[in-house]
Amino acid sequence: MTSNTAANMIDPSIFEYLQAHGAEEIEVGERLHQLTSALNRHISTCQGLLSRIHSTPSQKLSPLLQQVEETGIKPEIVAIGELARFTSNYPYYKYNHRFTRSVQNVVSTMLLTAWLGGLGTESRPGELGRLLTIEEVGEILQVPVNLKDRDAFHVTIEEYLLALTDVMEELSRLAMNSVTMGDVGLTVRISAFVKDLFAGFQLLNLRNDIVRKRIDGVKYHVKKVEDVIYDLSLRNLLPKAEGE
Amino acid sequence: MSEVIVPKGRGGAMAGVKRDHQGREKPETKSTNQDKPRNAYTSMFESFRDELDESQARRMKVGTVSRDVTALSKKIIFSLQRVRTLGQPIPERIQAEVDQRLREIAKLLATIELDLSGMNRYRYSPICLEELVEALSFAHYLRHQALITPAQTQDAMPTTGIPLTAADYVFGIFDLTGEMMRFATAVTALAGAVPTGEASQGEAADDRTIVNDMQEVSSMFQICPPVGGKPTNYSKKMDVMIEQVLKVERLGYGVTVRGTERPKGWMPDLKEPLRDGDAE
CATH class of the missing domain: 1.20.58.200 (Translin; domain 2)
Structure with missing residues (x-):
């Protein structure tokens, strides 16, 4: 009677598979940690500057907002760009939970700054009470929003x-x-x-x-x-x- | 009581917020909705609502199918637990049951293939795939006395449209050791020997038993880095697996020490209660 039994319980390819996937997850996890902690530092700066709106009279608001944009939001945009470039190499929802909170915080600093009159562009100057749409947020961050047709970084x-x-x-x-x-x-x-x-x-x-x-x-x-x-x-x- | 409740409901309706729980007033509610003052953001929120509803509907659909596929996979495992040999083709009647259930699973999974395509594979990841991997890997182990590879698992899937993730595979295999333990216990109780590949039985001392197989699997998982993105879940499953290996080791020890006391090939008389076997 011929044997159905394999020579070994474990085929070497299973080892390779587990090692490769495990190594990738560790690598991606470490890089994501670097990227998000850098991003979170910029977010803290931005939020800290924005907290001054509670003690800044309206007429002095515009220089403050300028500072928020320069030293808060601009670095955020750069850091988001790096995060987007890196994470777009991997399935978005596999790692999304690692950075979604940071993305929210970036968007909220942008929305607040713009509502107070900041983040104006040449075609659309900033004015008090302007709510950035999700599309406008994506344009400023230079990332796609509500992406459906492909798997890449985006703002949900x-x-x-x-x-x-x-x-x-x-x-x-x-x-x-x-x-x-x-x-x-x-x-x-x-x-x-x-x-x-x-x-x-x-x-x-x-x-x-x-x-x-x-x-x-x-x-x-x-x-x-x-x-x-x-x-x-x-x-x-x-x-x-x-x-x- | 009802007299008290009904005026209350009408009172609420007069405030103009929620009327739709009373069927008769529904058209009225609709018109008030349309008359409701729209503000600058109404249409934005309406489009968000449509998007969220779509995603929610998809999540529900995947969840429902997943529950059914899980139930079917469990039934396959129950059928396979009636197998009494290792490294042999599965008996025809059991194989027929398994095939029937796999066909049902294929039909169910086909309905959510599109919902899980592309990016959504990780977004709505259905839990049933772990269960299905468990069933497929158990069948493979019974037939070949070997651990199924990720590629073989994908090939064995009743549908081609859903790619398995590393997490599906790994967590399915974690569950497999539980089934191996159950199988080992049952067969040992009935046959008085730890299951070993049939063809190699009686040969030299390097015969692989199920105890060896489980030890190998658990060593492999301990050597390899965690996979699947759920570290706490992973270490919990790992602990359970090690516990299962220990149980089967104890089983093997018991048979080695006491099993020799009964003649080889001795089967309990099934008409009598299996006190001896049950104790083990």
Whole structure:
């Protein structure tokens, strides 16, 4: 009777397969660690500079935003470019969880800067209250967005939405501080913006995941702004033209 | 009670937020939705909603199919656990059952091939593939007394459209050792000897038993770096595997020490309760 039994339990090719895949994952993991920690340093700088908006009166905002763009966002864009070039060599969703939080943070610093009037271009000068679309974010970062037809680095809709919730939190803080700094007009702008976005979020059918959790938190940001507006209206401090 | 609830529902409807849980008012709700003030961002969010809905629908579909394929794979494994020989073709009736289930799996997987194409392979990675690898590798082991290679696994897949990932393979093999342990225990209990390749039985001392095979597999995983991108999951599975190897080693030891007390080829009389075998 001829034997069906192989000579060995383990074919050498299995060893090679495991070694090769394991080595690749370790290598990619280490490189990703380098890339994301470099990116995270730029994000921290950027967020730190942006935190000054809470103590900077509106008329002095524009030099601050310029500084944010130069020393915060520009390095972020470079670091994102490196990350994009590296990760596009590998299946996007295999490693995406390693850097998605950083991408969100980059997008949120950009959205906040642009909303406050920064990140203007020649064709479209910066102005207060401008929300960058996900496409505009992609143009500035020079990466694709919401990619479907090929497997490469891109900014996802989820990342954009999560970044938006961060921006709303930041603006709800600014709504209060801008009253303290005497710019009630800005608070009114923030209130309208935050409410519009909140209405937008309510259009989404969310499943039970991080996006839902964070968007569930948005109502508290809205409430914070409303409370400020309420305080102002109670004391007749709202500007007449915009208050109506 | 219901009288209390109904006015409440109407009260909510009058506030103009949610009416659609009352069937009759649905058309009204639609028109109010259209009349709802749209703001600068409404259309942006509407397009996001469509995208998210599409992705969610796909995730649900893959999940449903995955559950069914998992159940079928488990059934294949149950069938294969009735095999009593190692290194031999699988008995016809069991093979027929396995083939039937593989055909069903092929049909199911064909429905999600497109949903898993390209980038989405890692995005919606269905858990059932690990289970399927477990079934395929177990069948391969029973037939050939060898660990299936990644390439052979891909070839054995009932569908060609879904590429297996390293994680599918590795975690499937982790589960395989559990099935090998169960198989070893059952066969040892019935035959009084640790399963060994049939053709080589009775030959020299270098016969490979299932104990040797499991030791080799676990050594290999210990030597190689972790694969599959889930390090905590990986080390947990590794611990389980080592535990299983130890159990089978104890089984082999028990048979070596006590097994010689019964004549070679002795089979328990199946009409009697298998007290002796069960104890082991």
